[in-house]
Amino acid sequence: MPHPLQQEITQNLSKHPAQVSRVFHGRGKFFPSLDELNVEWYPPVLFVQCYEDELADEARAALQAVFEEHDFIESVILQARPWPDVENEVLFSRSSAEQQLPLEFDTVLAEGIQCQVNIGKNRNTGVFPDMRSGWAWLQEHAADKRVLNLFSYTSIFSLFALHGGAKKVVNVDMCGSATKTAQYNHELNAMLDERVSIWKKNILKSNSQIAKQSKFDIIVLDPPPFQKGSFRGWPDYQKLLRRCSNYLREGGVILAALNNQQVTFSEFDRDIRETIENVKSISQLELADEIKELEPEKGLKLALIELHSKCE
Structure with a gap:
């Protein structure tokens, strides 16, 4: 049985694979023991926001499973953000070269609409x-x-x-x-x-x-x-x-x-x-x-x- 984090992300990615969306909303406390996580999809980057000091091993394994399952995900970025600190790291990447943060790129919000996002610099990406x-x-x-x-x-x-x-x-x-x-x-x-x-x-x-x-x-x-x-x-x-x-x-x-x-x-x-x-x-x-x-x-x-x- 897939981990609930993997299951929810996979289900939501299938709905809007080419558009920005929040694919896991743990802060809504709907998912027991995962209320310190939000995961957002900025094609082609999966952005994980963790409101604790460290990402739990089970959650990390679930994110790796999502990454391996979907080859359209180019990288998974983790932002640990226990207030007031912010630390960013590349969890997984398909690039052979070391990926430098922050990432700034244009992505798709909806059909016919694009925007710039900045991942790995501030708490906000430019989009909610x-x-x-x-x-x-x-x-x-x-x-x-x-x-x-x-x-x-x-x-x-x-x-x-x-x-x-x-x-x-x-x-x-x-x-x-x-x-x-x-x-x-x-x-x-x-x-x-x-x-x-x-x-x-x-x-x-x-x-x-x-x-x-x-x-x-x-x-x-x-x-x-x-x-x-x-x-x-x-x-x-x-x-x-x-x-x-x-x-x-x-x-x-x-x-x-x-x-x-x-x-x-x-x-x-x-x-x-x-x-x-x-x-x-x-x-x-x-x-x-x-x-x-x-x-x-x-x-x-x-x-x-x-x-x-x-x-x-």
Whole structure:
């Protein structure tokens, strides 16, 4: 009987062999004794994130079995990341030469969409594959829409919005290296044109600039849970929710993300309603099938917020 880690990765690789995805979501605590592992697929590299000091021997053997079974995997990279340390190593590689880290290359997010990833340097690769259902929703609903992408990072949401026919996307993030990668990602997809704005700005200090823009049909709000010196968590989230309600045109939607396992979706729903007075409805966007959660209410939360029009 294959190890559960091998079984789950193999099953998920078969679904999207040519596209970025999270192929093992141990942090959802769905798999006993494997909750310190996430595994992501960035064709052709399998990226293993271990939140402990060392990878268990059984897990290492399971990863080797996956590598040997799938010849389209060129290498398996391990990142041990017990906070605050990060150590990277090449576990397995088909190259005869020693593989140097970090790896920076272009990969496929979805049909017709590529992006740059960086593996073995920072904790983040430039992509968050657990957001895959959010990308798909935006692509499906973006036609002829104006989209505001807050905490845009490398602007993956923007690529999906434009691929779905958005007429304008404004991306805002304060990280210079991320906005530089965002520009590259748009160039890579032949999307860096008049439809796109990429602002390197502190979102909390940019209310007047954003408010001067024409109102938006869709706003993506995906802040970090907390970032010392720049984002205080829920108090700043509330401030942005109130501002977003002013940036939004009537009939528009806010896609609000929260990655905090201490808060359930029901509590998130309640807190949003207490923050914004004119909420019409809040629905939960389901995560992709590969994101298995023992307690789905506590995993990554994607809320679709609709507001009452002023005349209602």
